[in-house]
Amino acid sequence: MNHDTNFDRAGIDTALSVLQQRFGDRFTRNEGIRREHGHNVSMLYNQPPDAVVFAESTADVADAVKICAAHRCPVVAFGAGSSIEGQLNAPFGGVSIDLSRMNQVLAVSPGDMTVTVQPGITREALNAYLRDTGLFFPIDPGANASIGGMASTRASGTTAVRYGTMKDVVLAAEAVMADGRTIRTARRAKKSSAGYDLTRLLVGAEGTLGIMTELTLRVFGIPEMISGGVCTFPSVRAACEAVMATIQAGIPIARCELLDENQIRACNAYSKLSLEEQPTLCVEFHGSPSSVAEQSELFGEIALEYGSPSFEWSTDPDRRNKLWRARHDGYWAAVALRPGCEVYSTDVCVPISRLAECVEETQKDLADMGLFAPILGHVGDGNFHVLLSLDTANAAEMKRSEEFSARLVERALSMDGTCTGEHGIGQRKPKYLRKEMGDAVDFMQSIKAALDPQNILNPGKYGF
Amino acid sequence: MNHDTNFDRAGIDTALSVLQQRFGDRFTRNEGIRREHGHNVSMLYNQPPDAVVFAESTADVADAVKICAAHRCPVVAFGAGSSIEGQLNAPFGGVSIDLSRMNQVLAVSPGDMTVTVQPGITREALNAYLRDTGLFFPIDPGANASIGGMASTRASGTTAVRYGTMKDVVLAAEAVMADGRTIRTARRAKKSSAGYDLTRLLVGAEGTLGIMTELTLRVFGIPEMISGGVCTFPSVRAACEAVMATIQAGIPIARCELLDENQIRACNAYSKLSLEEQPTLCVEFHGSPSSVAEQSELFGEIALEYGSPSFEWSTDPDRRNKLWRARHDGYWAAVALRPGCEVYSTDVCVPISRLAECVEETQKDLADMGLFAPILGHVGDGNFHVLLSLDTANAAEMKRSEEFSARLVERALSMDGTCTGEHGIGQRKPKYLRKEMGDAVDFMQSIKAALDPQNILNPGKYGF
Numbered sequence: 061m062n063h064d065t066n067f068d069r070a071g072i073d074t075a076l077s078v079l080q081q082r083f084g085d086r087f088t089r090n091e092g093i094r095r096e097h098g099h100n101v102s103m104l105y106n107q108p109p110d111a112v113v114f115a116e117s118t119a120d121v122a123d124a125v126k127i128c129a130a131h132r133c134p135v136v137a138f139g140a141g142s143s144i145e146g147q148l149n150a151p152f153g154g155v156s157i158d159l160s161r162m163n164q165v166l167a168v169s170p171g172d173m174t175v176t177v178q179p180g181i182t183r184e185a186l187n188a189y190l191r192d193t194g195l196f197f198p199i200d201p202g203a204n205a206s207i208g209g210m211a212s213t214r215a216s217g218t219t220a221v222r223y224g225t226m227k228d229v230v231l232a233a234e235a236v237m238a239d240g241r242t243i244r245t246a247r248r249a250k251k252s253s254a255g256y257d258l259t260r261l262l263v264g265a266e267g268t269l270g271i272m273t274e275l276t277l278r279v280f281g282i283p284e285m286i287s288g289g290v291c292t293f294p295s296v297r298a299a300c301e302a303v304m305a306t307i308q309a310g311i312p313i314a315r316c317e318l319l320d321e322n323q324i325r326a327c328n329a330y331s332k333l334s335l336e337e338q339p340t341l342c343v344e345f346h347g348s349p350s351s352v353a354e355q356s357e358l359f360g361e362i363a364l365e366y367g368s369p370s371f372e373w374s375t376d377p378d379r380r381n382k383l384w385r386a387r388h389d390g391y392w393a394a395v396a397l398r399p400g401c402e403v404y405s406t407d408v409c410v411p412i413s414r415l416a417e418c419v420e421e422t423q424k425d426l427a428d429m430g431l432f433a434p435i436l437g438h439v440g441d442g443n444f445h446v447l448l449s450l451d452t453a454n455a456a457e458m459k460r461s462e463e464f465s466a467r468l469v470e471r472a473l474s475m476d477g478t479c480t481g482e483h484g485i486g487q488r489k490p491k492y493l494r495k496e497m498g499d500a501v502d503f504m505q506s507i508k509a510a511l512d513p514q515n516i517l518n519p520g521k522y523g524f
Numbered sequence: 525m526n527h528d529t530n531f532d533r534a535g536i537d538t539a540l541s542v543l544q545q546r547f548g549d550r551f552t553r554n555e556g557i558r559r560e561h562g563h564n565v566s567m568l569y570n571q572p573p574d575a576v577v578f579a580e581s582t583a584d585v586a587d588a589v590k591i592c593a594a595h596r597c598p599v600v601a602f603g604a605g606s607s608i609e610g611q612l613n614a615p616f617g618g619v620s621i622d623l624s625r626m627n628q629v630l631a632v633s634p635g636d637m638t639v640t641v642q643p644g645i646t647r648e649a650l651n652a653y654l655r656d657t658g659l660f661f662p663i664d665p666g667a668n669a670s671i672g673g674m675a676s677t678r679a680s681g682t683t684a685v686r687y688g689t690m691k692d693v694v695l696a697a698e699a700v701m702a703d704g705r706t707i708r709t710a711r712r713a714k715k716s717s718a719g720y721d722l723t724r725l726l727v728g729a730e731g732t733l734g735i736m737t738e739l740t741l742r743v744f745g746i747p748e749m750i751s752g753g754v755c756t757f758p759s760v761r762a763a764c765e766a767v768m769a770t771i772q773a774g775i776p777i778a779r780c781e782l783l784d785e786n787q788i789r790a791c792n793a794y795s796k797l798s799l800e801e802q803p804t805l806c807v808e809f810h811g812s813p814s815s816v817a818e819q820s821e822l823f824g825e826i827a828l829e830y831g832s833p834s835f836e837w838s839t840d841p842d843r844r845n846k847l848w849r850a851r852h853d854g855y856w857a858a859v860a861l862r863p864g865c866e867v868y869s870t871d872v873c874v875p876i877s878r879l880a881e882c883v884e885e886t887q888k889d890l891a892d893m894g895l896f897a898p899i900l901g902h903v904g905d906g907n908f909h910v911l912l913s914l915d916t917a918n919a920a921e922m923k924r925s926e927e928f929s930a931r932l933v934e935r936a937l938s939m940d941g942t943c944t945g946e947h948g949i950g951q952r953k954p955k956y957l958r959k960e961m962g963d964a965v966d967f968m969q970s971i972k973a974a975l976d977p978q979n980i981l982n983p984g985k986y987g988f
Binding site for chain 2 (some may be wrong): 171172249255264502
């Protein structure tokens, strides 16, 4: 399967001229703006598009894609710019369609517990909008990402253990396809057996099959009560086993984050805390007052069994936040470890029964390689991040970090895990996609070629 | 998009000869067996395949598909024969691959709460196998369907309101594709952002894109306690509103079934009961003893608000079964209504906020058309069935029932619902698929053409 990335410069230039006429001052070639749209929070080179179009409606997106299709011009959809595997770079030039002005809530149905939004709205803006309705959108990847971007990378984060990932909460989408036609992938019914699941084909496709212009999302009732707590364990293994036992006991834990010794050390330094430098779990429970109390107490008993005598929890928001302080500061504590360095957050996910082994081997590998990197895990899903603090000017260190990352993926794959739990493939992981999926990638390529025969939608991602 | 259904008889015959050599006495042209494999529980004509192959391994399936691909012979995958929209018929002849001997549990991981099974195992056999592990597989479509068949029709049933549908519990699949190659759609990690979601593309594809030969499923802890109960409401609307309020309150109701007045009347006649002939909800709660008590009491309070003073519930299994008697007997009570008639269970699904309106209008339409049909709903999902008892020899009645079904689908679509919540498209609903999905069907057809260019996998379904 050949995905042609030899774009004709003249065709792209023609498309840009036509786009400029169509969009007027919502079309720009400003270098700073272009660079921002190629920007990504990883350490990949910035590869800006040739131009940026600010879309304000589905019709805008459809027109832009039609123009690009007519002249074979690459199209990259842009939301909030928080993806980290190079999803937004434009290695073959072309146009970035900025969706951030398409940030409206189009409908809220409290009875159905659904909302329909435009793709550019951020999760924080959505939750601010929803607050008075008693509903909330639970998926929390950390960054204040756009909903369209979160859907496109199949994002998840801290609450996935209870509420699922973007694949579970996107009920339907409107999307502009590579020929500029607009489709809906599903109706608003909670379930359907009608046809191929185009919704979940677009979710996680990183903008390579279509551009989502509306999303209907499942939302949830704001929990009547939230309890949060923290406890330390004698080992990563004990912490992971406690989580497995909790899930097996049917306790609907809402968040469940592992911080390793190095992460706690970083937090102590950054936030002037004096936490015990031990593997630590930060947990949260959602429900009625009696139910969160029951869940917290049951969890405390399980934690005790696995060597944690110290489970402290509270339903008081201030106290909860204090207990979770280390988790909240986790990323910035890692950033502060080595001033002037950049943090690259890698991401793998394994069956939870293999998680302890995977984290322990990874810690040993880091030590053996002379790399210092805290580990933070969405441990209820078997997903963890290694926050590599890297001196990008140090070629030897960068090479070691690449070797480390490759071995981390190999380790996850050898445990029947995946090369990415929630960050996606982008520009960095195509080689791992093939290792993980084998011949299945051929069928992905067939789908790509069928739906985007000119390869104009986010070319160069997924290795396509 | 042209899906060629002009199969060359000589090619099919050659494939059958080669299959016969390869499979020996596991290949048959026996008429009774062929008819059984075209059998389906709806009232469509039986269209048997030319032959049946009994597969015992993935290699068998791969070989059979390779032979069929080489000579362009249609292939229909067969599990337990319980699909109801004609998914198993072979309108262009060819071979049915019977997967019922591939019925092994290949792996159980209590730590990960996953099992890996062959597609021919039935859900009851799987649950019997799991009983001692403390785990269970929750999806319950009524029939003792095969897991592969349930995945292929994106089945769900009574517990979907809590545990989701097959799209939510199939974590990964091994599948034989149209060229005979075997792929895995995902690893066993709980979540992944690696590549297009081939798992959910195969789930619901009704065997038109590939044949699943292994499935890794999420399973759940057997609830420590189950409470079940029943209550009547002054109207369908009141019952639906009570369910909406229950879900909005965050009560994790595990089953939630609506029986309309006609269904209760049928049950009274069939089971010699004297239930009040009112819209009735049968509900179930799963959890710890204190949690099911809390859930049941909260539900009782909500039911009272909506005019049901009578919520009776119990955690005693015998008492629970007695309370749920009407629901358990529902289908057979409908069958018994008119001896000698066949029951066709239609299936639509709408946003729950529109459910009362949809059921009420449907009841009125039935009455206006002189059709008598009980209504049974998985009301927490907005999904309901109309159990049409039809005299298949009465052409006028059959015509009325077709008109009724068409209007039912139109009604569901006008309410942003779907033409099928859980039965699938098969041979009966292709025309509705186009109405529901519009141009999106073109992209489904492109995917089909890309993955099965010879159109050998279950041709004639989905309208392809």
